Structures are given as C-alpha cells and as structure tokens.
Amino acid sequence: METDVQRDPILQNEHFQTVAFLAKSLSDENRLRILLSVSNGKKSVSSIVEELSLSQPLVSHHLKELKRSLLVAIERQGPFIYYELSDPRILDVIRTLSTVATDLLAARRTF
Numbered sequence: 001m002e003t004d005v006q007r008d009p010i011l012q013n014e015h016f017q018t019v020a021f022l023a024k025s026l027s028d029e030n031r032l033r034i035l036l037s038v039s040n041g042k043k044s045v046s047s048i049v050e051e052l053s054l055s056q057p058l059v060s061h062h063l064k065e066l067k068r069s070l071l072v073a074i075e076r077q078g079p080f081i082y083y084e085l086s087d088p089r090i091l092d093v094i095r096t097l098s099t100v101a102t103d104l105l106a107a108r109r110t111f
Contacts (some may be wrong), residue, residue, distance in 0.1 A: 004072055006054060007069070021069060022069060022071070024069075025066060025068075026034050026071075026093070026094070027066060028062065028065075028098070030052075030054060030058065031065065031066055032058075032094060033052050033054075034052065034059065034062050034063065034066065034072075035050060035054060035066065035071060035072070035085060035090060035091075036053055036091075036094070038083050039085045039090075039091055040083050040086050041084065042075060042082035042083065042084045042085070043080055043082060043083055044080055044083075045059055045060055045063065045081070045083075046083065048063075048083070062064065062092035063083055067083075068082075070080045070086055071086055071087075071090055072084065072085060072086055073085075073086040076079070
C-alpha cells in the first residue's frame, strides 16, 4: 500500500538532487547568517560585512554560492550591487530546520 509520502510529487527521486543542492547551500552557519541579514531588505556586501563582523572575501564567497543556488537575488545600482532574499519561503525552511534541530538535540541523551 502506497503512503502519502510516496504519492507526494515533491518527494520523488527526481527531486532529490535539487533538494540536496539547496540543503548543501544551507549547510553553512555563515550562509544562514547572511540569508537572515538580507531577509531584512537589500544590502551591499560592505553592510553585510559590518553587520556580521565577517571578512569581505568570506562574505563575497558565500554570496557567490547563495547566488549560484538561487537563494539570493542581486540588483545593480550604478557601481553598487545589492543582495536580497530571493524567496521569503527560505526563512520558513530555516525556521523549520531550526525547530527540528532544537527538538532532536533536546531529546538526545548521549553524545
């Protein structure tokens, strides 16, 4: 008998590669911090650097990866580039992962 999960078109094998690609992009703490930063509106690299106290090369590297995975959008204004969250649902995913991680760690008895 087929379960609801097996019938769910989102959870089919052909989607796993895409899901894994996005999950990998979310697997870095600094990338998560950057995503939260740009979720509050468009920001330049320098304002992200200042807000998060990270180096400019590190922020630029992570923004490149976030852009490649379509998690951030860019907007050019003259010589400046601004980054913003490409889809507000990304925050929902981060919140859900945070809740699951907290619950799993709270239930853990050994390390």
